[in-house]
Amino acid sequence: MTPIRTLAILAALGAATPALAEGDVAKGEKLFKKCKACHMIVNGDEVIFKGGKTGPNLYGVVGRAAASIEGFKYGKSLAAAGEAGLVWDEEQIAKYVTDPKAYLKEILDDGGAKSSMSFRLKKGGEDIAAYLASVSPAMAAAEGEATEEAVEEPKTETETTD
Numbered sequence: 001m002t003p004i005r006t007l008a009i010l011a012a013l014g015a016a017t018p019a020l021a022e023g024d025v026a027k028g029e030k031l032f033k034k035c036k037a038c039h040m041i042v043n044g045d046e047v048i049f050k051g052g053k054t055g056p057n058l059y060g061v062v063g064r065a066a067a068s069i070e071g072f073k074y075g076k077s078l079a080a081a082g083e084a085g086l087v088w089d090e091e092q093i094a095k096y097v098t099d100p101k102a103y104l105k106e107i108l109d110d111g112g113a114k115s116s117m118s119f120r121l122k123k124g125g126e127d128i129a130a131y132l133a134s135v136s137p138a139m140a141a142a143e144g145e146a147t148e149e150a151v152e153e154p155k156t157e158t159e160t161t162d
């Protein structure tokens with residue numbers, strides 16, 4: 001991965017479309033029926049949504065680096081996007097599922113980019129993304145961190161040695 005390509009990706013991500021409409025978790029859960037042929041949502045032994053193995057486990061996908069499930073054979077283009085720093089957030093997932101190949105072409109700035117996911121979701125990308133975020137503990141953790149940062153510990157170095 002050349003630094004130039006990395007920059008191109010970051011630029012593409014930065015110039016993202018205007019804020020998406022808020023997704024509806026319940027609608028997204030219903031829509032996931034379209035994804036389960038290829039994707040499961042499994043946290044260790046806990047099966048959140050039973051599904052196939054053609055695609056990677058989508059538990060915790062929001063906040064996770066793209067193409068980072070070990071042992072899953074990702075396509076070259078998605079792997080390249082992951083190496084270049086793509087981390088899934090709701091907005092990126094909503095765009096990706098609408099047309100994975102076009103999405104990869106755009107963010108990699110590579111007309112020859114390919115996707116191993118042949119499926120396209122015509123409507124409801126935001127809802128699916130909201131649902132996936134609801135099964136992604138990294139999101140909760142990130143929010144926690146943000147609050148911690150805001151509360152700076154006061155320096156108390158007043159030693160009272162009598």
Ligand code: HEC
Nearest residue numbers: 034035038054055056066067074075078115116117119121
């Ligand atoms: C026909 C099978 C199939 C269907 C249906 C399908 N996917 Fe996928 N999905 C895949 C495959 C295969 C990949 C890996 C793509 C690659 O390597 O290019 C993938 C990758 C993904 C990724 C990236 C995961 C990662 O670890 O980086 C997300 C997110 C995703 N799919 C979401 C969805 C959602 C949401 C739906 C339903 C709307 C869906 N997919 C439907 C096969 C499918």
